[in-house]
Amino acid sequence: MKYSWSVASEVLRISTPGFGGFREAITDFTHEGFTVPKGSKNPKYFPDPEKFEPSRFQGNGPAPYAFVPFGGGPRMCPGNEYARAVIHVFMPNVVTKFRWEKLIPGENMIYYPAPRPARGLPVILHPNKP
Numbered sequence: 001m002k003y004s005w006s007v008a009s010e011v012l013r014i015s016t017p018g019f020g021g022f023r024e025a026i027t028d029f030t031h032e033g034f035t036v037p038k039g040s041k042n043p044k045y046f047p048d049p050e051k052f053e054p055s056r057f058q059g060n061g062p063a064p065y066a067f068v069p070f071g072g073g074p075r076m077c078p079g080n081e082y083a084r085a086v087i088h089v090f091m092p093n094v095v096t097k098f099r100w101e102k103l104i105p106g107e108n109m110i111y112y113p114a115p116r117p118a119r120g121l122p123v124i125l126h127p128n129k130p
Ligand code: HEM
Pocket: 012, 016, 017, 018, 021, 068, 069, 070, 071, 072, 073, 074, 075, 076, 077, 078, 079, 080, 082, 083
């Protein structure tokens, strides 16, 4: 269960549905004693950032507030826990109980307004034998 959430987190990191929320400091500034350097959207927290690597979320995981797929603070996503519950139920079931046959191999992704397969990811689900 813990590893499947690491997989989901890595998907949210690489292709987050809330990509418009990624903010970057455009100048150095100080707020309540904390200095935020320009460009504080720092790849040092995610080495080899293009690589799909769920294990980066194992152990202590990323530094606090380095990974905020649901935002943070007073406007943080109120669907956070619901989304986590749905992913926890849906993903392991689909992966362990079915084999997927993609009907459009290499289907393109579109990214606006949210990332999704261009043609809806049609698949045939073949039930795995119990
Ligand atoms: C994987 C699924 C989801 C992701 C990654 C996600 C991500 C986000 C992000 C990044 C924000 C902006 C937070 C900010 O400005 O700091 C947001 C806001 C919001 N989300 Fe989600 N969300 C998800 C699922 C859901 C679900 C399932 C619901 C409702 C059932 C929901 C309802 C909302 C609402 C109402 C806001 C606006 C909150 C406000 O402005 O006060 N989200 N979400």
